Amino acid sequence: MISELQAYLKKEYGIEFKDPSLLAEAFTQASYVNEHPNQGLKFYERIEFLGDAVLQLFVSEYIYKRYPQLPQGKLTRLRAAMVCEDSFSKFAKECHFDQYIRLGRGEEMAGARQRPGLLCDIFESFIGALYLDQGRDAVEKFIHRVIFPKLDMGWFDHAVDAKTSLQEFLQRDGDVDIEYHLLAETGSENAPVFKVNVSANGKVIGMGSGSSKKHAEMAAAKAALTTLRKQKK
């Protein structure tokens, strides 16, 4: 299983481990070690401890530099959305890491291989092993491919409001003048409907409506982001 993993990593990511035993450790659950005593096997938990901190720093550094205007509170919220079981388990699946985990029979039968908690752990332990064996540049290269593109794809938009996301998206390549205009206020007094558009350097890029001016602006920003992301592809 580990030699297949080595071949896969080489083919897919150009990664060749100097010390394959680190890679084996990172993909081995305690239950497997228990079923194979006297083989001197190690399980992933220590490396996961390290990998967790590696991911925490690299994600922090990336969003710190990418969003120079984002205040600490929003940076923290965005990091929490990126560095969590939900996203790491998805990254692990996307990287097909689930196929290479060494599990004990009981855990296998219980469906552990697809459990988000385990997939998340394995993603972290892989990063820990990569860091120890190949250094920080290799980790950066890997997460630039696997994690950061998801920011542009909107995976973490729920953590940062749409107006902020739009601002960061537009201003990454320099200053852009973003304006929201109220177009109409309709509906009844108890159920008003606001209609707003958003423009970048004078050009309308999105439109939205909502029960308050703020909600309408958020909707317009979201619409603009969706269009801009489609154009980028």
Next chain:
Amino acid sequence: MISELQAYLKKEYGIEFKDPSLLAEAFTQASYVNEHPNQGLKFYERIEFLGDAVLQLFVSEYIYKRYPQLPQGKLTRLRAAMVCEDSFSKFAKECHFDQYIRLGRGEEMAGARQRPGLLCDIFESFIGALYLDQGRDAVEKFIHRVIFPKLDMGWFDHAVDAKTSLQEFLQRDGDVDIEYHLLAETGSENAPVFKVNVSANGKVIGMGSGSSKKHAEMAAAKAALTTLRKQKK
């Protein structure tokens, strides 16, 4: 204040910032920025966000490598004891960082300069600025001087039990045979007293007693650690 800080860092730690504005940002609280509007000042919170993650990783990496036998749970407990407000505020005081913080007048009057929460923040933001300006090697050098020696001084012993600490202390330079021997069991049935010694490669290095064998072993390990640490000085 910032130029005095620069002089101090150069003299005391050999650190010269390429971009002093980063250093200024790291030592400036929001209250100071509010009192000096229109100067384009920034406060420390964003850099602190980064510094926190830098410390988390570097401490994790150090203890991961230094304690190769320590399981994840104990590594996590030890890291939590090292990376916390209590210890960071002490490091900040030890480095005299409290003298260089830029505070608003209200905060100054309220005694914020000595508040552990602020001192901890400033320690983290300094590390963040050092990381951005001077790179990871400079951070490692700094925390090898300021943080890691405290491990040998026993600052974090409460996070790891004494037997584990003794083992790690002795086995850092290679394998050492550690044995605990029950010397005597005295007291009454309801209040027994156990007396134990601990030896390293056959030489007795500590003695202790307690109400159970385990407590006596812990006491012996603690006594041995105290003696060994004195000898090391």
